Amino acid sequence: MRTIESLGSLRSRTVIVRCDLNVPLSEGVITDDGRIRASLTTIRELRDAGARVVLISHLGRPKGEPEERFSLRPVAARMAELLETPVAFVAQTVGADADAAVTGLGDGDIVLLENLRFNPGETSKDAGERLAFAQQLAAHADAFVSDGFGVVHRRQASVTELAGVLPSAAGRLVAAELEVLERLTDRAERPYAVVLGGSKVSDKLGVISHLIERVDTLLIGGGMLFTFLAAQGHDVASSLLEKDQLDTVRGYLAEAERRGVRIVLPTDVIVAEAFAADAAHETVAADAIGRSSFGAAAIGLDIGPDSAAEFARVIRESATVFWNGPMGVFEMAAFAEGTRTVAQALTDTAGFTVVGGGDSAAAVRALGFADTDFGHISTGGGASLEFLEGKQLPGLEVLV
Ligand code: ADP
Ligand code: MG
Numbered sequence: 108m109r110t111i112e113s114l115g116s117l118r119s120r121t122v123i124v125r126c127d128l129n130v131p132l133s134e135g136v137i138t139d140d141g142r143i144r145a146s147l148t149t150i151r152e153l154r155d156a157g158a159r160v161v162l163i164s165h166l167g168r169p170k171g172e173p174e175e176r177f178s179l180r181p182v183a184a185r186m187a188e189l190l191e192t193p194v195a196f197v198a199q200t201v202g203a204d205a206d207a208a209v210t211g212l213g214d215g216d217i218v219l220l221e222n223l224r225f226n227p228g229e230t231s232k233d234a235g236e237r238l239a240f241a242q243q244l245a246a247h248a249d250a251f252v253s254d255g256f257g258v259v260h261r262r263q264a265s266v267t268e269l270a271g272v273l274p275s276a277a278g279r280l281v282a283a284e285l286e287v288l289e290r291l292t293d294r295a296e297r298p299y300a301v302v303l304g305g306s307k308v309s310d311k312l313g314v315i316s317h318l319i320e321r322v323d324t325l326l327i328g329g330g331m332l333f334t335f336l337a338a339q340g341h342d343v344a345s346s347l348l349e350k351d352q353l354d355t356v357r358g359y360l361a362e363a364e365r366r367g368v369r370i371v372l373p374t375d376v377i378v379a380e381a382f383a384a385d386a387a388h389e390t391v392a393a394d395a396i397g398r399s400s401f402g403a404a405a406i407g408l409d410i411g412p413d414s415a416a417e418f419a420r421v422i423r424e425s426a427t428v429f430w431n432g433p434m435g436v437f438e439m440a441a442f443a444e445g446t447r448t449v450a451q452a453l454t455d456t457a458g459f460t461v462v463g464g465g466d467s468a469a470a471v472r473a474l475g476f477a478d479t480d481f482g483h484i485s486t487g488g489g490a491s492l493e494f495l496e497g498k499q500l501p502g503l504e505v506l507v
Contacts, residue, residue: 254278259502304329305432342397375411409435
């Protein structure tokens with residue numbers, strides 16, 4: 108992996124830095140600035156080296172055209188506060204205003220360009236369109252630093268093509284994330300537990316097949332637990348269920364048994380009458396979801412207290428823990444306890460703990476934990492999962 112050193116002296120050189128500044132926003136206010144903070148090491152270093160720093164990022168999923176609610180403007184303001192240096196913002200990614208802002212930079216100056224995904228070239232399926240956009244981005248730059256770890260699993264103009272048109276290197280965040288993931292894949296101390304939850308069920312199942320060879324225990328919570336319960340023949344009423352994954356999940360259960368890997372499923376769950384913060388709810392046995400007071404309407408929204416306690420016990424006894432995906436709908440107080448108990452257990456264990464996933468990271472912060480309570484909080488959910496699945500990540504391949 109080429110690091111920033113490979114770019115030589117950066118004084119008075121224009122360096123374009125791909126960051127992942129995709130922070131959650133609520134009515135224009137940043138609700139978790141973790142990704143901005145994680146970007147600062149590289150930015151400070153480049154600034155202090157006298158580089159002219161051009162920051163680029165995406166935010167949300169605009170459809171290739173400007174949409175005010177996905178503007179990066181609030182991010183520039185927050186970054187300026189954190190850096191205690193001005194961070195200019197241009198409401199354009201490529202074009203006359205962006206050109207003027209970039210060519211007007213002095214040594215150590217920083218500018219953030221507008222959301223990359225306002226341009227169709229960024230995420231185009233057509234390699235030629237991506238390349239054309241990357242060339243426009245590169246027009247006034249001397250070097251490229253790839254530091255958006257959250258997007259290195261994507262084949263997108265600012266991630267892959269841009270690295271081909273400029274001298275390029277990995278930033279400090281990408282290097283640090285990679286170091287942790289390599290430790291989790293090749294050098295994990297045993298016992299090794301992986302806790303999976305969240306709502307992107309099919310995205311996360313792939314990681315199980317790869318990790319099953321490496322871990323001692325898999326703990327399953329969040330939305331995916333219902334596909335596991337259904338695979339065991341239980342009625343999950345209106346809970347999140349991916350029917351087309353039932354056979355895959357049965358395969359994992361059988362393989363885990365063959366290999367002597369423990370898959371721990373919740374024994375109790377909290378079900379609600381509706382998907383709402385104030386919905387009536389009760390705790391039921393995991394095999395009795397269909398028999399709760401809410402009948403077929405019951406939705407499982409958190410793991411129950413017995414399960415949370417058991418998960419915590421396994422976590423505390425582990426030397427390595429990787430956690431991706433909240434245990435329940437932590438955004439609603441009534442369904443946040445499972446996530447809180449698991450987070451607390453990670454902070455209590457003496458082992459090496461890693462939290463991956465945008466919502467998981469936001470959850471631990473929202474529940475009042477500090478980043479330093481964990482061994483590492485990854486900024487990339489999908490990217491870290493794909494790495495752990497053993498996939499080659501296109502955004503890393505171009506930096507080798
Ligand atoms: P991450 O970003 O950490 O990878 P995901 O994006 O997969 O995690 O999932 C996060 C979301 O999962 C949260 O918004 C949470 O409300 C939701 N979630 C957790 N448990 C459930 C559940 N039982 N049913 C529906 N959604 C759930
Ligand atoms: Mg998420």
